Amino acid sequence: MPSIVFLNCKKKYISTIQRFNKRSASTSKKMNKNKKSSRRKFLVRGGLGTLGVLAIGTYVFRNPIRRKTLSISESLIPPYNGSGTEANLWFEITQENQVVLHSSKVEMGQGTFTGLAQMVADELDVAIEQIKVVGAASATGIVDGLSTGGSLSIASLWVPLREMAATMREMVKGEAAKKMGVSVASLSTKDGVVSGGGKTMTYAEVATDVTDWDVPSTPDLRPVNTYKYVGKPVPRVDLAAKVFGDPIFGMDAEMPDMLHAAVIRPEHVGATFKSADTSKAAGMSGVVKIVETPDWVGVIAKTFSQALSAKRAIKVDWDIPKKWTESEIKDMLQVGKGDRMITQKVGDELDPEEEGVVAMEFSSPIGAHAQIEPNGAVAHVVDGKATIMLSTQVVGITQKQVATALGLKKKNVNIIPTFLGGGFGRRLNTSHAVTAAKLSQAVGKPVKYFFTRKEEFQNDTFRPPTHHIMRGKLNANGLLDSLEHHYASGDVAINSALMPGVVNTILGTDIGAMRGANIMYGKIKNHRSVQWHTTLPFATSWWRSLGLLANTFAIESFIDEMALKAGKNPVDFRLAMLGTAGNQARIRKVIEVAAAKSGYTDEVVDGKAMGFAASIDTGSPCAQVVEVSMVDKEIKVHKVTCAFDCGVAVNPDQVRSQCEGSINMGISGALHEKMTLKDGQLYPTIYGPYQMALMRNTPKEIDIHLIQGADVPLPVGEPPLGPIGAAIGNAVRRLTGKRVVDLPMRIV
Amino acid sequence: MKLSFNINGQPQSVEIEDPNTPLLWVVRDIMNLKGTKFGCGKAACGACTLHVDGEAVRACSYPAKFAEGKKVVTIEGLGTRENPHPVQQAWIEHVVPQCGYCQPGFMMATAALLAENPNPTDEDIDNNIVNVCRCATYTRMRKAIHRAAELGQE
Numbered sequence: 001m002p003s004i005v006f007l008n009c010k011k012k013y014i015s016t017i018q019r020f021n022k023r024s025a026s027t028s029k030k031m032n033k034n035k036k037s038s039r040r041k042f043l044v045r046g047g048l049g050t051l052g053v054l055a056i057g058t059y060v061f062r063n064p065i066r067r068k069t070l071s072i073s074e075s076l077i078p079p080y081n082g083s084g085t086e087a088n089l090w091f092e093i094t095q096e097n098q099v100v101l102h103s104s105k106v107e108m109g110q111g112t113f114t115g116l117a118q119m120v121a122d123e124l125d126v127a128i129e130q131i132k133v134v135g136a137a138s139a140t141g142i143v144d145g146l147s148t149g150g151s152l153s154i155a156s157l158w159v160p161l162r163e164m165a166a167t168m169r170e171m172v173k174g175e176a177a178k179k180m181g182v183s184v185a186s187l188s189t190k191d192g193v194v195s196g197g198g199k200t201m202t203y204a205e206v207a208t209d210v211t212d213w214d215v216p217s218t219p220d221l222r223p224v225n226t227y228k229y230v231g232k233p234v235p236r237v238d239l240a241a242k243v244f245g246d247p248i249f250g251m252d253a254e255m256p257d258m259l260h261a262a263v264i265r266p267e268h269v270g271a272t273f274k275s276a277d278t279s280k281a282a283g284m285s286g287v288v289k290i291v292e293t294p295d296w297v298g299v300i301a302k303t304f305s306q307a308l309s310a311k312r313a314i315k316v317d318w319d320i321p322k323k324w325t326e327s328e329i330k331d332m333l334q335v336g337k338g339d340r341m342i343t344q345k346v347g348d349e350l351d352p353e354e355e356g357v358v359a360m361e362f363s364s365p366i367g368a369h370a371q372i373e374p375n376g377a378v379a380h381v382v383d384g385k386a387t388i389m390l391s392t393q394v395v396g397i398t399q400k401q402v403a404t405a406l407g408l409k410k411k412n413v414n415i416i417p418t419f420l421g422g423g424f425g426r427r428l429n430t431s432h433a434v435t436a437a438k439l440s441q442a443v444g445k446p447v448k449y450f451f452t453r454k455e456e457f458q459n460d461t462f463r464p465p466t467h468h469i470m471r472g473k474l475n476a477n478g479l480l481d482s483l484e485h486h487y488a489s490g491d492v493a494i495n496s497a498l499m500p501g502v503v504n505t506i507l508g509t510d511i512g513a514m515r516g517a518n519i520m521y522g523k524i525k526n527h528r529s530v531q532w533h534t535t536l537p538f539a540t541s542w543w544r545s546l547g548l549l550a551n552t553f554a555i556e557s558f559i560d561e562m563a564l565k566a567g568k569n570p571v572d573f574r575l576a577m578l579g580t581a582g583n584q585a586r587i588r589k590v591i592e593v594a595a596a597k598s599g600y601t602d603e604v605v606d607g608k609a610m611g612f613a614a615s616i617d618t619g620s621p622c623a624q625v626v627e628v629s630m631v632d633k634e635i636k637v638h639k640v641t642c643a644f645d646c647g648v649a650v651n652p653d654q655v656r657s658q659c660e661g662s663i664n665m666g667i668s669g670a671l672h673e674k675m676t677l678k679d680g681q682l683y684p685t686i687y688g689p690y691q692m693a694l695m696r697n698t699p700k701e702i703d704i705h706l707i708q709g710a711d712v713p714l715p716v717g718e719p720p721l722g723p724i725g726a727a728i729g730n731a732v733r734r735l736t737g738k739r740v741v742d743l744p745m746r747i748v
Numbered sequence: 749m750k751l752s753f754n755i756n757g758q759p760q761s762v763e764i765e766d767p768n769t770p771l772l773w774v775v776r777d778i779m780n781l782k783g784t785k786f787g788c789g790k791a792a793c794g795a796c797t798l799h800v801d802g803e804a805v806r807a808c809s810y811p812a813k814f815a816e817g818k819k820v821v822t823i824e825g826l827g828t829r830e831n832p833h834p835v836q837q838a839w840i841e842h843v844v845p846q847c848g849y850c851q852p853g854f855m856m857a858t859a860a861l862l863a864e865n866p867n868p869t870d871e872d873i874d875n876n877i878v879n880v881c882r883c884a885t886y887t888r889m890r891k892a893i894h895r896a897a898e899l900g901q902e
Binding site for chain 2: 108109110111235236238239240241242243244245246247248249251252285286303304305306369370371372373374419420421422423424452453653654657660661663664665667668686687688692693694695696698699700701702
């Protein structure tokens with residue numbers, strides 16, 4: 001492929017979204033005009049048990065696929081552009097006067113269900129205890145046009161969900177007025193009860209037997225400072241289910257008469273299936289059927305243990321064209337190789353040969369998602385219809401993949417998302433649902449199929465390795481005049497089902513690998529960021545925060561080294577290169593707060609050194625200060641101070657929880673984790689050898705300071721993963737005099 | 749074989765074909781107690797931790813035959829919403845879980861630790877609580893473990 005030089009990517013990206021908004025705004029107007037005449041059904045149903053969920057295909061199946069986008073004020077946040085935007089699809093009122101919220105976003109630990117419940121409670125006027133949030137099955141008609149990812153769930157639903165809740169409230173009031181024989185204006189609502197004219201009715205009583213509803217124009221939203229739940233640290237809505245071990249995950253899903261399957265997958269990178277000897281397995285205890293396709297062979301048995309035993313008895317002949325080595329991968333992935341794209345360009349290019357130019361190289365390894373719940377699915381394919389329960393971040397894409405692979409109509413494939421035992425980007429590709437569906441089709445019964453841990457590690461869609469070259473030059477005042485970040489990465493967004501090829505062509509860059517790659521210090525006269533993209537022989541993709549951890553590690557380690565060279569305090573050095581308006585001011589603020597609250601010092605005190613780093617990701621700036629000591633050659637992180645600006649914190653406790661999780665996961669990624677290739681296979685394939693941060697490796701204290709620098713909620717789940725790696729490296733530099741340039745950090 | 753044991757306070761007998769079937773699958777698929785999780789199948793992550801005669805055991809690698817005549821307790825038997833175990837109470841107070849998948853294993857490991865060592869130091873916690881949490885809720889878990897120790901002594 002010829003290299004494409006693509007300038008000023010960010011500007012083009014914004015304008016694409018703006019165009020999209022314009023188009024959707026006109027759609028939205030059209031729909032509003034039609035609203036008065038449209039009559040909609042509002043369903044009152046009993047509580048949903050497991051059986052109710054399984055029977056979901058029998059109700060609401062009437063919403064035409066349409067795309068309506070409700071744009072929101074923050075132009076960088078993509079709006080909800082999925083299907084099903086009628087309030088009555090999202091909210092179900094049960095006979096017990098509970099509200100079931102069918103969420104287009106799934107819950108994978110990030111606390112989205114809780115934030116959404118808070119938003120709904122405050123506009124629908126119900127107590128949060130009255131709300132039950134479930135992931136919307138595709139058959140409800142609510143299919144998110146995006147994924148659950150990018151830290152966008154709360155931010156993108158902030159306006160549309162509250163508008164739907166407010167609309168629903170007015171719909172209930174309208175019906176109540178008719179039933180109670182009073183005017184709408186005389187009614188008030190609280191805790192799921194309508195009152196007025198001396199009478200009261202519960203929402204359930206109002207909704208009973210109503211089949212046609214008048215849909216009012218979208219009401220104005222209430223001011224954020226009047227809310228009872230939004231902005232408060234309410235406990236997670238899924239807390240009890242998770243503390244008492246309720247069966248809520250994909251792995252826990254069952255269907256009547258369900259069988260279990262195990263599938264043999266290639267162990268070598270690039271290997272393909274040739275043939276299999278299944279004669280021994282076919283006669284083994286419990287085996288129901290052996291399914292052979294051109295790409296794989298699977299065994300279906302009565303129990304999982306039986307399926308696994310039979311699988312071990314199958315001998316497969318693989319075509320292994322080549323045994324890839326780690327050094328080959330390292331050689332492919334270098335700045336200067338692959339497709340070059342300039343992702344940021346301000347001022348002039350630095351001449352590397354010029355006197356006074358400092359250059360440093362950095363790298364990060366292949367990372368595994370290693371979420372604890374393995375991927376899998378329970379599928380039932382019968383009579384041209386498929387029902388699939390699984391942990392997925394992509395309901396819509398999975399529905400399409402199954403429909404295409406099995407030749408079914410999309411509307412006949414119902415994807416029911418469960419709670420996820422971790423997502424982290426791994427479940428943005430859940431094409432194993434297709435395998436489960438084909439297995440079920442082969443026996444005409446429900447089949448549960450999931451990966452073993454070894455398969456999970458070998459079939460991951462890894463965080464790509466990266467290579468970075470930083471170049472900079474100080475001026476006479478000891479500040480940077482020029483700064484350049486050259487970075488090489490494998491696929492993140494490119495080749496993902498989430499990103500249509502056309503988007504990649506328009507943007508000319510891998511926007512995932514780009515996260516955190518651009519220079520955020522606006523006052524540096526000349527700065528640029530250059531991407532080198534290479535597709536590797538194994539799948540690489542989205543890993544929580546994408547390129548942010550590695551890119552920030554390179555940039556902020558280099559900034560620290562330049563501050564040392566200039567003889568400046570790293571906090572002052574950073575502040576001197578930041579402007580005072582817009583996001584520059586917000587970055588400045590988190591840096592100032594983190595420095596002040598941590599009492600940052602360059603001095604090593606009692607064998608402990610501090611390290612400072614900052615980043616901005618998807619509009620949410622974050623600064624972190626770590627306190628580090630070393631015992632033998634092991635790096636110990638004692639305390640992390642974190643200042644974070646995500647705009648409105650819908651649930652401050654859950655924002656803190658996400659900061660803590662990001663910091664500890666970043667420590668794990670920066671200090672411990674590394675996949676490699678051994679005899680042509682990705683290795684290791686089990687926890688332990690795949691080292692991760694455990695209790696003993698994580699700080700006892702994480703001190704978080706939230707700053708509200710915007711009047712809307714901005715992304716939370718990933719931005720705090722940015723600074724941690726560099727902050728640790730910078731502390732180690734002060735403690736030992738050694739600059740760590742490769743992740744995971746090894747001090748020799 | 750016929751396997752007889754006590755689970756969450758109830759005597760139970762089940763027929764299992766292979767006595768070496770991991771206890772995890774007996775609990776999950778035969779007893780239908782899904783709170784004990786499958787994570788790795790190699791006793792490396794601790795998601796399947798339950799108690800056998802009061803000791804924390806990684807059920808994915810524990811042959812079911814060894815449970816014969818013993819007392820098995822899973823997360824479902826640790827405490828209830830009405831009467832939570834101190835560990836569960838502490839987990840609620842500190843809003844520990846994120847995705848929640850590994851949490852039953854951590855709570856079972858913690859409950860076993862506290863039964864033996866009612867007031868563990870940070871070092872005791874580091875040495876004994878060695879399960880894996882990918883959401884990395886470790887900082888809150890450590891606080892919750894200390895809180896559970898307090899609650900247990902009240």
